[in-house]
Amino acid sequence: MTYFPEEVVEHIFGFLSSHRDRNVVSTVCKAWYRVERLSRRSVFVGNCYAVRPGRVMARFPGMKCLSVKGKPHFADFNLVPHDWGGFALPWIEVAARGCPGLEELRLKRMVVSDESLELLARSFPNLKALVLVSCEGFSTDGLAAIATHCRGLRELDLQENEVEDHGRQWLSCFPDSCTSLESLNFACLKGEVNACALERLVARCVNLRSLKLNRAISVESLARILARTPHLVELGTGSFTVEHRAEAYQRLIHAFRKCKSLKSLSGFWDIAPRCLQAIYSICPNLIVLNLSYAPAIQGADLVKLIRHCFKLQKLWVLDCIGDKGLAVVASSCKELLELRVFPSDIYGTGTAAVTEEGLVAISSGCSKLNSLLYFCHQMTNAALITVAKNCTHFTRFRLCILDPGKPDPDTNQPLDEGFGAIVRSCKDLRRLSLSGLLTDKVFLYIGEYAAHLEMLSIAFAGDSDKGMVYVLNGCKNLRKLEIRDSPFGDAALLENVGKYETMRSLWMSSCDVTLGGCKALAAKMPRLNVEVINDRDDSDEMEENPSDMHKVEKMYVYRTLAGARNDAPEFVEIL
Amino acid sequence: MDGGVGYVDMDALKATELRLGLPGSDPPEKPPPTTTTTARPTKRSLDEDRAARREPSEGGRATSTRATKAQVVGWPPIRSYRKNSFQAMKAAAEAAGLYVKVSMDGAPYLRKIDLEVYKGYKELREALEDMFKCFEGCKGSEYAITYEDKDGDLMLVGDVPWEMFTSSCKKLRIIRGAEAIRGLGSSQ
Numbered sequence: 001m002t003y004f005p006e007e008v009v010e011h012i013f014g015f016l017s018s019h020r021d022r023n024v025v026s027t028v029c030k031a032w033y034r035v036e037r038l039s040r041r042s043v044f045v046g047n048c049y050a051v052r053p054g055r056v057m058a059r060f061p062g063m064k065c066l067s068v069k070g071k072p073h074f075a076d077f078n079l080v081p082h083d084w085g086g087f088a089l090p091w092i093e094v095a096a097r098g099c100p101g102l103e104e105l106r107l108k109r110m111v112v113s114d115e116s117l118e119l120l121a122r123s124f125p126n127l128k129a130l131v132l133v134s135c136e137g138f139s140t141d142g143l144a145a146i147a148t149h150c151r152g153l154r155e156l157d158l159q160e161n162e163v164e165d166h167g168r169q170w171l172s173c174f175p176d177s178c179t180s181l182e183s184l185n186f187a188c189l190k191g192e193v194n195a196c197a198l199e200r201l202v203a204r205c206v207n208l209r210s211l212k213l214n215r216a217i218s219v220e221s222l223a224r225i226l227a228r229t230p231h232l233v234e235l236g237t238g239s240f241t242v243e244h245r246a247e248a249y250q251r252l253i254h255a256f257r258k259c260k261s262l263k264s265l266s267g268f269w270d271i272a273p274r275c276l277q278a279i280y281s282i283c284p285n286l287i288v289l290n291l292s293y294a295p296a297i298q299g300a301d302l303v304k305l306i307r308h309c310f311k312l313q314k315l316w317v318l319d320c321i322g323d324k325g326l327a328v329v330a331s332s333c334k335e336l337l338e339l340r341v342f343p344s345d346i347y348g349t350g351t352a353a354v355t356e357e358g359l360v361a362i363s364s365g366c367s368k369l370n371s372l373l374y375f376c377h378q379m380t381n382a383a384l385i386t387v388a389k390n391c392t393h394f395t396r397f398r399l400c401i402l403d404p405g406k407p408d409p410d411t412n413q414p415l416d417e418g419f420g421a422i423v424r425s426c427k428d429l430r431r432l433s434l435s436g437l438l439t440d441k442v443f444l445y446i447g448e449y450a451a452h453l454e455m456l457s458i459a460f461a462g463d464s465d466k467g468m469v470y471v472l473n474g475c476k477n478l479r480k481l482e483i484r485d486s487p488f489g490d491a492a493l494l495e496n497v498g499k500y501e502t503m504r505s506l507w508m509s510s511c512d513v514t515l516g517g518c519k520a521l522a523a524k525m526p527r528l529n530v531e532v533i534n535d536r537d538d539s540d541e542m543e544e545n546p547s548d549m550h551k552v553e554k555m556y557v558y559r560t561l562a563g564a565r566n567d568a569p570e571f572v573e574i575l
Numbered sequence: 576m577d578g579g580v581g582y583v584d585m586d587a588l589k590a591t592e593l594r595l596g597l598p599g600s601d602p603p604e605k606p607p608p609t610t611t612t613t614a615r616p617t618k619r620s621l622d623e624d625r626a627a628r629r630e631p632s633e634g635g636r637a638t639s640t641r642a643t644k645a646q647v648v649g650w651p652p653i654r655s656y657r658k659n660s661f662q663a664m665k666a667a668a669e670a671a672g673l674y675v676k677v678s679m680d681g682a683p684y685l686r687k688i689d690l691e692v693y694k695g696y697k698e699l700r701e702a703l704e705d706m707f708k709c710f711e712g713c714k715g716s717e718y719a720i721t722y723e724d725k726d727g728d729l730m731l732v733g734d735v736p737w738e739m740f741t742s743s744c745k746k747l748r749i750i751r752g753a754e755a756i757r758g759l760g761s762s763q
Binding site: 074079295 | 647648649650651652653654655656657660661725726727
């Protein structure tokens, strides 16, 4: 291929859709590196601190789409202090100067200020897509700036962000000339939204295919909106508070009947069980259904609905569906690919809503299942072994037994064998989250069998350093390892230091790693940032110079070309 | 009952154990937990937790010795966004009270009561009697109080503990006359 002219090589590279493949071809030779970098349109930065924004822009001048991720995954569960970092502003500033052609920006777990949204909007009036996932730091003022300046915006997707409410006028900032919206998601906004402006907006955006409303949108408004958007494919309903005999409800049923393209439904906050009937007409076409924010819907009501959803591929529900409800899912939804069962009663003792029985039922009915997130009160090895036999296509398997360190209730054994069966049977497993009572043995199995594992989450598991070492030595494709409350210490940390340069990051909290161990790692591996994150309440207790024997509460290690970051708060020490 | 958890052969494990010392030398004893890990009220000490897991308890089932689940930071692993939505919904539901409709055979209209106001069945009965006394016919007060539960079944009020009743009651129905007497008779 080195004899082909560059245009041909570039053309061939055009068929590589995965950024990983493009990363690989760019390392073949200088010529390919050059061709690849000039023709790269979409860039993914998995860790915002792994590389400086300037370097990215310099290498890929033709970049049109940029995705950046900030905080480590455990930030989702409040394990990362609030102002740890992950700021979007530097990226937007540098892009504004060096990357004029930027059309799409996707940020996840980053701190995005109104100032940065303003800058983004003014610098990129041709911005086509803005996707913010699990971000924070901005308000509806920032959204107003985007709506005002980005005239050709096609996609504004806000997923589970913490957004400060500064009023409802932001939506009215979309000018009358804006007709380009194809996807609008503001479900995470807590405040009121100008319903009239919204209805006018959706009416003039004839290509709108995805619309996710927030809780403030009434049923009356929803009915009017649906009447104007009969071609919608994805809908997130607003609040579904309505008397089922009310006229608004009747209009809603009528509107739903007209939406023949609807394939995905979510929202349903506050919905009363009786009102679920409104969507019965859509169920046979449904591919995606998210009822995980509807605690008023109990198993019996859900079951009536699910029976009609035979094309369903993705289902998110609360555990009030119960084991029996899951059995109905298993018999009705043969095309199911992804299932998430969330807990509805986090703090109370409550009744055992779903157990291993529900999972076994699902596995025997839905053999195509490849992605699972399952919160339950108990799990047995026998059940996991059965699941492994029935479903060999898992790529993502996340099991959360609510009581940390709980053994198999039938045999009182750890769940090593159960998870071992999963990793042995599911050869394409890329992501795994463990829970329950687990010894080093489960890690022996993971190291040996989980050849394609990329992300592993460990909590309250293992007996000794050996556990962690099995994983580091065995999983060749490991990219992210996150561990909490497990007895892994310096010996494990330092056993295979070269491994961390092949990974994106390692997180360890409430383990046995000491300050001395972290220092040793940092000294051996200059291209890693070893961050020691101290909890705020610690700073009074701690001495000026803690000894090397002092156990580190939180440690975050990641490979980087950028050296130590200069925006770390004072409770983060970069060794 | 043995140790309760299935460990691999300890000697074999020891022989392959990783240590920082030279081979052949014994590993140092594990240092006692430092003060910093036990001082924090919001976290459990890791060693306490592991001790709890390893000790066999009577009855065979290794139960948790943790005080409350809520003390473990970041567990269960649910996104704050979802947790916050839940808390808001729960608060709203609790604040709204537990209003259920009450119908009485023969009465021209229904009533609504807030179950949370009553402490038990006695108070509930008294309140209902009070509410419907104007409708009682000259036949007297033979009636049975029933309710419709989550599954849609018609149940006699009074069989289950009060809390269980309030959490599963969707509406109340006062049955009067012959039907009621027959039903009550069979339950006594």
